[in-house]
Amino acid sequence: MGDFRNLDMTMMFAIHDALRRELERIARITSRVDEDPRHVLSTAVGWELFKKFLVAHHTSEDRTVWPVMHKALAGREAEAEIALLDAMEAEHAVIDPLLADIDAALADRDSGAARLGGLVDQLCTDLRAHLDHEEREALALMDLTMSQEQWAAFSAEQKDRIGSDANRYLPWLLDDIDAARVATVLGKLPPPLRAAYDNEWRAAYEALDIWAAADTSEA
Numbered sequence: 001m002g003d004f005r006n007l008d009m010t011m012m013f014a015i016h017d018a019l020r021r022e023l024e025r026i027a028r029i030t031s032r033v034d035e036d037p038r039h040v041l042s043t044a045v046g047w048e049l050f051k052k053f054l055v056a057h058h059t060s061e062d063r064t065v066w067p068v069m070h071k072a073l074a075g076r077e078a079e080a081e082i083a084l085l086d087a088m089e090a091e092h093a094v095i096d097p098l099l100a101d102i103d104a105a106l107a108d109r110d111s112g113a114a115r116l117g118g119l120v121d122q123l124c125t126d127l128r129a130h131l132d133h134e135e136r137e138a139l140a141l142m143d144l145t146m147s148q149e150q151w152a153a154f155s156a157e158q159k160d161r162i163g164s165d166a167n168r169y170l171p172w173l174l175d176d177i178d179a180a181r182v183a184t185v186l187g188k189l190p191p192p193l194r195a196a197y198d199n200e201w202r203a204a205y206e207a208l209d210i211w212a213a214a215d216t217s218e219a
Contacts, residue, residue: 004143007151010188011173012139014181015057016131018173022050023124025211030120038113042106046210049165049172051099054127056161058092064154065142072145081141088138091130098123170197171205 025046030037041047066085073081102119105112142151162169170193174182186194 004139006143007146007148008188009139009143010185011155013135014173014177014185015053016135017177018175019050019054019057019131020128021176022046023127026050027120027124029211030117036113038106038116041102041116044211045208049168049210052165053162053169053172055096055099056158058096060154060158060161062089062092064150064157065146068150069141069145084137084141088130088134091126091133095123095126095130098126167196167201168205168208171202172210174202175205 026041029040029044032040066089069085070082073085098119102116102123105115105119108115146154159166170189174185174197186197189197
């Protein structure tokens with residue numbers, strides 16, 4: 001996961017992996033032929049949570065990460081670094097509107113089914129490429145240019161945008177990962193949050209069954 005000397009990237013990698021996990025589930029749903037995937041996807045809580053947490057993550061980066069890094073790099077000979085930040089923002093600008101396009105296809109009874117598969121394929125391709133690109137190049141630059149206080153501000157912004165779904169966010173983040181990594185993530189959190197997860201949030205999330213309308217297991 002890289003050698004980061006300044007910033008703790010545990011939660012960044014956790015959300016990236018959670019987004020990849022949900023992309024796989026969404027792709028399996030939309031490739032089904034035994035049931036209309038528009039109905040399955042549009043009625044699943046998992047689709048709403050995926051959208052909310054993805055947008056919260058990207059918007060928080062757009063507001064509190066890329067501008068801070070641009071400012072830190074201003075006046076330096078950092079053409080490649082600035083180009084990387086521009087690429088991050090451009091990739092966000094392509095990805096986020098795809099969510100609205102997919103929602104439009106879900107609501108379109110006439111031609112939505114014909115468009116849905118292609119849109120989901122595009123979302124999977126673009127988002128995976130962005131996450132890989134960010135991990136390969138941008139996280140190291142974050143580590144070099146952002147302070148602990150600025151990193152905390154990014155975390156706080158994301159928390160604010162998640163808002164009332166905080167009780168779902170943590171178990172969503174930790175869904176389907178090994179126990180050792182769950183322990184690592186929980187170890188970064190204050191005791192009250194860990195207790196809430198252990199005593200309330202995890203069971204409530206499991207009972208919610210966010211993809212209840214679909215069998216997302218591997219064939």
